[in-house]
Amino acid sequence: MVQRFQAWKRTLRASRKGAVIVISIVLLFICIGLITSMKPAYRISSDVLTKWTEEIDRSMFLHVLGMESRLFQEHLEQTEDDVPRTSEMLLQLATSIKVDDPRTFLGGELPGFNTFGDTIIVAGEGTDYTNLSTESSPPLKHVLEERDAIMEESTEEVEPSVVEGKEVVFLYNTHNRESFLPHLPDVTDPDKAFHKEVNIGKVSERFAKRIGSEGIGSQVDDTDIMNVLNEKDWTYSQSYQASRPVVEEAIGNNKDIEYVFDFHRDSLPRKQTTKEIDGVPHAKILFVVGAEFPTFEENLALATELHYLIEEEYPGLSRGVLTKEGAGTNGVFNQDVLDKALLIEFGGYDNTLEELYRTSDILAEIFSTYYWDALEDTSKE
Numbered sequence: 001m002v003q004r005f006q007a008w009k010r011t012l013r014a015s016r017k018g019a020v021i022v023i024s025i026v027l028l029f030i031c032i033g034l035i036t037s038m039k040p041a042y043r044i045s046s047d048v049l050t051k052w053t054e055e056i057d058r059s060m061f062l063h064v065l066g067m068e069s070r071l072f073q074e075h076l077e078q079t080e081d082d083v084p085r086t087s088e089m090l091l092q093l094a095t096s097i098k099v100d101d102p103r104t105f106l107g108g109e110l111p112g113f114n115t116f117g118d119t120i121i122v123a124g125e126g127t128d129y130t131n132l133s134t135e136s137s138p139p140l141k142h143v144l145e146e147r148d149a150i151m152e153e154s155t156e157e158v159e160p161s162v163v164e165g166k167e168v169v170f171l172y173n174t175h176n177r178e179s180f181l182p183h184l185p186d187v188t189d190p191d192k193a194f195h196k197e198v199n200i201g202k203v204s205e206r207f208a209k210r211i212g213s214e215g216i217g218s219q220v221d222d223t224d225i226m227n228v229l230n231e232k233d234w235t236y237s238q239s240y241q242a243s244r245p246v247v248e249e250a251i252g253n254n255k256d257i258e259y260v261f262d263f264h265r266d267s268l269p270r271k272q273t274t275k276e277i278d279g280v281p282h283a284k285i286l287f288v289v290g291a292e293f294p295t296f297e298e299n300l301a302l303a304t305e306l307h308y309l310i311e312e313e314y315p316g317l318s319r320g321v322l323t324k325e326g327a328g329t330n331g332v333f334n335q336d337v338l339d340k341a342l343l344i345e346f347g348g349y350d351n352t353l354e355e356l357y358r359t360s361d362i363l364a365e366i367f368s369t370y371y372w373d374a375l376e377d378t379s380k381e
Contacts, residue, residue: 117326124320137237149198166256169218171204174243178265190349210364260341270350283347291323292331298339
């Protein structure tokens with residue numbers, strides 16, 4: 001009698017499992033049918049799926065793939081990663097909260113706390129977690145909009161370049177249309193401070209001329225990345241994806257390139273982005289390093305050294321050194337292509353190009369000294 005009862009229980013459990021499997025398959029086909037029958041405008045895009053899954057622990061993916069391929073399962077065993085519980089994964093997908101990271105409980109609730117993925121490595125004058133800018137993705141139509149701009153020629157002359165030979169510095173601008181309100185007479189909204197000609201690209205050109213006068217050759221890329229986005233029907237958040245081929249091609253074509261600098265304009269008001277030196281306003285700078293690739297420490301070392309060199313000669317001009325990673329940011333910024341690649345923020349939307357030029361000249365002076373000293377040290381080894 002007991003054996004018959006146990007057999008009946010096993011049969012019941014098997015029936016339940018079978019019913020669950022059948023129901024799951026039916027629901028799966030219903031969901032697939034609903035998704036494929038939706039209008040394209042209402043379907044879930046790959047960008048949405050990327051945002052949902054980008055923060056999921058990699059061991060979960062390895063575990064799922066390991067069910068089909070022993071190769072992935074062996075890698076999981078070698079790395080000794082613990083498989084996250086399904087409940088934790090679902091919680092993270094639904095709320096972006098990680099059970100093992102208490103900061104995520106507050107990241108979306110407290111004003112200004114959504115920069116918890118940023119880490120201040122070196123804090124410059126006045127820099128703390130309350131006044132860091134957040135990365136935004138304005139509608140591309142605002143970025144590409146035609147606007148009037150005014151720009152006076154710089155009153156500070158630049159010595160002509162005397163460089164012959166190697167171009168060791170590559171300069172480009174991922175957000176190449178970032179502009180400045182003082183040069184846009186009809187614009188008052190910082191989110192619309194963009195222009196196709198009067199923009200951060202002028203600072204790259206100025207920097208190249210200055211280091212050229214110090215005997216350092218450079219290459220300045222003038223690709224309109226925003227136009228590339230438009231042609232590909234991509235969004236502003238895909239800017240680094242669009243600029244990456246530009247960097248890779250430059251490095252591939254010129255093996256002499258040792259430094260890669262991506263100049264940006266920050267999204268902060270004037271009081272946080274301006275420093276007076278001898279009574280003259282200068283745009284502050286901030287060194288940004290992506291921390292989502294294994295060798296980012298090499299870039300971080302360069303940023304830190306340049307910060308301290310600037311601080312020694314021009315205290316307060318550098319806002320410091322910042323690393324970025326996690327949700328809501330790129331985290332790499334194409335800096336994995338070379339071990340001396342940096343993103344440098346110049347001023348903000350309230351600054352003038354003249355103020356940025358002054359700071360660009362200082363950075364060129366500091367960098368030139370650093371470059372020749374490093375070259376001399378290398379030759380002695």
